[in-house]
Amino acid sequence: MWSRLRRLAQVGPRPSAAALAQTPSPVPTRLSVLMVCSGNICRSPTAEVVLRSKLQRAGVLDVAVDSAGTHGFHTEEAPDPRAMAAAARRGYDLSTLRARPLGMDDFQRFDWLLAMDQGHISWLSQRRPQGACAQMGLLMDSATRFTGVAEVPDPYYGGPAGFERVLDLVEDACEGWVARLRLEVA
Numbered sequence: 172m173w174s175r176l177r178r179l180a181q182v183g184p185r186p187s188a189a190a191l192a193q194t195p196s197p198v199p200t201r202l203s204v205l206m207v208c209s210g211n212i213c214r215s216p217t218a219e220v221v222l223r224s225k226l227q228r229a230g231v232l233d234v235a236v237d238s239a240g241t242h243g244f245h246t247e248e249a250p251d252p253r254a255m256a257a258a259a260r261r262g263y264d265l266s267t268l269r270a271r272p273l274g275m276d277d278f279q280r281f282d283w284l285l286a287m288d289q290g291h292i293s294w295l296s297q298r299r300p301q302g303a304c305a306q307m308g309l310l311m312d313s314a315t316r317f318t319g320v321a322e323v324p325d326p327y328y329g330g331p332a333g334f335e336r337v338l339d340l341v342e343d344a345c346e347g348w349v350a351r352l353r354l355e356v357a
């Protein structure tokens with residue numbers, strides 16, 4: 172795990188999954204987290220940027236964070252404009268991200284696969300290759316204020332309030348994950 176290379180915060184659009192597989196990371200990290208939702212345009216990119224931001228503010232710099240979707244419906248698309256607007260109001264910039272589908276190599280490349288809902292956990296469990304090293308869990312497993320909420324709901328078919336709710340939940344859960352990941356890299 173210590174010798175594996177992970178990429179940290181990116182500048183510019185996210186490279187394609189094929190390019191990532193061929194490009195070694197220049198920065199070694201101790202842990203890596205992949206946020207997972209369905210299309211990688213609402214919940215998981217929001218969670219990626221929020222966790223990355225909170226880790227940086229906490230001085231935990233050796234954790235890489237990325238996101239992917241269980242399906243490639245939106246491959247190479249920017250996040251949903253409503254997700255970007257809600258995130259921007261709270262100081263998060265999703266504009267450089269591009270959607271990508273989860274690849275089988277992600278089960279080996281990442282230490283944690285954090286799903287937004289139980290359907291994603293089931294999907295991941297069914298496709299998890301034998302011998303995969305990634306641990307799987309729900310993002311909300313580490314929530315501290317919204318402890319009775321198990322899943323981050325999909326805001327895609329709703330209005331702006333759904334995207335604000337996603338941010339409320341994600342910010343809370345990511346605070347818990349920062350504390351948890353800090354212990355893992357200590």
